[in-house]
Amino acid sequence: KNRLFINAVQEAKRLMSQAVAIGDVCLDATCGNGHDTLFLANLVGAQGKVFAFDVQQMALDSTQKRLQLANVAERVSLINDGHQQMAEYVHEKIAGAMFNLGYLPGGNKGLVTKPNTTVAALDILTELMLPYGLITLVLYTGHPGGEEEAKKVTAWADALPQDGWDVISFSFPNRENNSPILLAIQKRGEQC
Numbered sequence: 605k606n607r608l609f610i611n612a613v614q615e616a617k618r619l620m621s622q623a624v625a626i627g628d629v630c631l632d633a634t635c636g637n638g639h640d641t642l643f644l645a646n647l648v649g650a651q652g653k654v655f656a657f658d659v660q661q662m663a664l665d666s667t668q669k670r671l672q673l674a675n676v677a678e679r680v681s682l683i684n685d686g687h688q689q690m691a692e693y694v695h696e697k698i699a700g701a702m703f704n705l706g707y708l709p710g711g712n713k714g715l716v717t718k719p720n721t722t723v724a725a726l727d728i729l730t731e732l733m734l735p736y737g738l739i740t741l742v743l744y745t746g747h748p749g750g751e752e753e754a755k756k757v758t759a760w761a762d763a764l765p766q767d768g769w770d771v772i773s774f775s776f777p778n779r780e781n782n783s784p785i786l787l788a789i790q791k792r793g794e795q796c
């Protein structure tokens with residue numbers, strides 16, 4: 605037997621691995637140091653594709669190194685632009701999309717994701733998602749602006765029509781120091 609509830613990122617991955625199959629197209633909206641990009645690249649396999657966005661070259665470089673080490677770089681498109689511009693780059697339907705909000709660990713803590721651009725990206729993404737496609741968001745409230753972003757993103761998800769989308773949130777209420785929250789959003793299938 606094992607611990608079930610490690611943290612929001614692990615929960616996001618657990619759900620994502622149930623929604624994504626070999627050959628799918630996925631999106632990492634905030635690639636940072638590339639942990640989630642690598643995770644998605646492994647899920648989609650050699651026939652699949654991952655689009656990974658970040659606004660910092662340092663993050664893209666770090667992700668590229670990680671992907672090369674794992675021999676999966678050719679199935680990932682790294683894009684140095686904000687995720688709110690995804691419509692310019694992504695024309696495929698998406699099976700899974702991960703957002704890990706906030707700042708780059710080990711980088712500039714002042715350069716954070718912002719409520720308006722995060723929600724703009726989500727609005728575009730809803731049009732791109734496949735039936736049963738899954739969006740996960742890890743929300744941080746411990747840095748300046750984090751609480752406001754978490755509220756705005758949660759309100760956006762709360763307003764999704766329930767006949768089109770299933771929305772859940774996981775929080776860790778007995779943990780100290782603003783433990784991150786997972787928001788997971790699955791598009792309903794055609795016959796639901």
Ligand code: SAM
Nearest residue numbers: 634635636637638639640658686687704708717
């Ligand atoms: N998933 C990453 C990992 O596995 O290491 C961590 C992501 S980190 C918490 C958040 C990232 O979002 C930072 O690298 C930051 O540069 C990036 N970011 C901020 N605003 C962005 C935007 N509008 N579009 C894409 N990335 C953005």
